[in-house]
Amino acid sequence: MEKRKMVITHKLTQQQVNLIQEIIPDWELIVGKDKEIWQEHLQDAEIIAGWKRGLEESCLTPDSKLKWLQTWSAGVNSLPIEKLESKNVFVTSANGVHSYPISETIFGLMLGLTRKIHTYVKNQQSKKWHHANMGLELHEKTIGILGVGAIGKETAKIAKAFGMHVIGVRHSGNPEEYVDEMYTPNKLDALLPNCDYVVITMPLTKETYQLIGKEQFDQMKPSAFFINIGRGEIVVEKDLVQALQNGKISGAGLDVFEKEPLTEDSPLWEMENVIITPHTSGSTEHYNQRVIEKILIPNLKSYLSEQTPSENLVDFSKGY
Incomplete structure (x- = not known):
């Protein structure tokens, strides 16, 4: 009898592999970051953990065995x-594993802009x-x-340690x-004119695509920081650039962009009131452990x- 098969497209420690194999001792478990390790197993995989470009061609064919996809993001x-x-196909996300590192990044950006840490780092260099x-x-x-999901809730919790007034937005x-x-x-x-800091933690869906543009920046305080x-x-990036250039808002901390990597000709690179991080706010030493x-x-x-897998099951009608 052919063994049921699970593919994990990420490099794990042997201890992590053992934890999973203990639950499915009779399954064939293929684990590795390199495409050569799992490419030939995709069509037979009942479970895939970790979506990669190119997987669609093999695991979404009429005769593929895929029943559940666990994303790594x-x-x-x-x-x-x-x-x-x-x-x-059941789809479950890795939502929730980022709440600690991303909330730390949010406050790192907020504090950096407020206390001018980025400016002082530049001054130190010269x-x-x-x-x-x-x-x-x-x-x-x-x-x-x-976006008051797992990240937003952790951010709100930390904000209270600073005695902040917290306004949230959720569907x-x-x-x-x-x-x-x-x-x-x-x-x-109703809320943007009252905020000293506006933090975007929403997922990208049809409803949130370009949700923040000129109209919203015009409603913010000139002293507000946008994260x-x-x-x-x-975000409509050109409207964000204009808002920063025209003093509609005071500054921005940005980890994500319309096109990534951010192009070298973007005016955001040169702005004194902007801190840029390269989509790393969720990076953490504990990432794989928490997902698993x-x-x-x-x-x-x-x-x-x-x-039905219940942790972070994606609602196809909502897009998250």
Whole structure:
């Protein structure tokens, strides 16, 4: 009898491999980062963990055996969602594993802009002793978190340590601990004028695509800082550039962009009031461990019990 097969397209430690193999001792488990390790197994794989470019050609054919895809990232906007849905493939994301590192990055960017750390780093490189008009502080300000999922909730929790007033935005509008006011996405005009910091933590969907543009930047305080660690396409980048150039907002901390890598001719590189990170806000030493222990293994146990994987199951109608 042919063994059931699972493919993991990432490099894991032997201990991590053993944890998974213990749950599926009778399965063939193929693990590795290099394409040569798993390419010939894709069509026979019942479970694939980790989506890579080119997989569609092998694992979404009429005779492929794929039943469940566990992504290694929180976002699923790069997946062929419609094809996966048409083949009735369960899709679960890695949403939640990023809440610690990304919330740390959010506050790193907020504090860096507020306390002019990025300016002082540049001054240090040229041995320049200059005050740089330091004067702002973060405590007791108002933060607007657009997308109160796992990352947004952790960000709200940290914000309370700074005595901040927290305004949240989520699709349901349901209240959340550490969030003082909650709005739905169609009420942005009611909250943006009140925010000292606007933080994008939303996933990219049809509804959030280019959600933030000129109209929204015009509604923000001239003293407001804009942080985006969600997806670049949620923001109209040319409108962001103009808002920064024209003083509509005070500065920006950006980890994501419309096109990545950010092109060398982008004016964002040269702006004194912008901090750029190369889509690394979710990077952490604990990434694989959290995906495996908190998401993959619980989902695998559910799947083997002939249940739907419940951790981060993607709702195809919502796109996340």
